[in-house]
Amino acid sequence: MTEDAATPALAGGSDSAAPADLAAARAVPPVTSDALLARLADLGIAAPTVEHPPVFTVAEAQEHRAGIEDGGHSKNLFLKDKKGALFLVVCHEETPVDLKALHPVLGSGRLSFCSAERLMEYLGVIPGSVTPFALINDTALAVQPVFERRLLEMEPLHFHPLTNTRTTSVSREGLLRFVEACGHKPMVVDLPERPADAGEGA
Numbered sequence: 001m002t003e004d005a006a007t008p009a010l011a012g013g014s015d016s017a018a019p020a021d022l023a024a025a026r027a028v029p030p031v032t033s034d035a036l037l038a039r040l041a042d043l044g045i046a047a048p049t050v051e052h053p054p055v056f057t058v059a060e061a062q063e064h065r066a067g068i069e070d071g072g073h074s075k076n077l078f079l080k081d082k083k084g085a086l087f088l089v090v091c092h093e094e095t096p097v098d099l100k101a102l103h104p105v106l107g108s109g110r111l112s113f114c115s116a117e118r119l120m121e122y123l124g125v126i127p128g129s130v131t132p133f134a135l136i137n138d139t140a141l142a143v144q145p146v147f148e149r150r151l152l153e154m155e156p157l158h159f160h161p162l163t164n165t166r167t168t169s170v171s172r173e174g175l176l177r178f179v180e181a182c183g184h185k186p187m188v189v190d191l192p193e194r195p196a197d198a199g200e201g202a
Contacts, residue, residue, distance in 0.1 A: 030124025045174035056128040072154030076130040081109035091148035101192035128164040146187045
């Protein structure tokens with residue numbers, strides 16, 4: 001199961017606008033969960049999907065894994081640097097992320113979390129539903145997907161299919177094939193270890 005980070009700030013930023021308002025403000029309506037699953041089927045990617053109550057954090061997700069096999073469960077961070085470059089960092093749910101140590105790995109400027117408005121504008125999802133499947137909405141190819149190598153060594157991989165009331169499982173090969181079919185070139189990196197005294201994103 002895929003989750004945003006555990007706090008509102010890590011889940012995509014401001015929650016000042018309601019989900020419906022965010023979606024209405026988007027120039028092109030975002031792809032629906034059902035349309036995404038149809039696209040995966042068209043690509044020949046097996047994508048068994050389980051429905052569950054809405055989950056917004058890793059902790060909540062861990063309470064609703066009945067029917068979901070073991071494998072790679074993730075957290076997904078939508079980030080920007082000081083020059084406006086955008087990154088979707090997809091890592092194992094237990095990987096601590098130090099943004100100060102991450103930006104040299106990405107070759108970017110200093111990183112910070114994007115707002116809910118920017119999340120909807122570029123990826124077409126709301127906080128709590130951030131997922132690599134949202135790259136289907138990034139038709140301008142503005143977002144650089146970044147995958148933790150540790151996560152990609154697991155099988156299968158579990159992510160929200162654009163809504164946090166479902167979890168979809170795919171193979172590593174299927175995930176990367178989907179990302180490339182969306183026109184993106186994924187980066188695969190080893191994430192730096194976070195100092196023991198640093199908070200998430202400190």
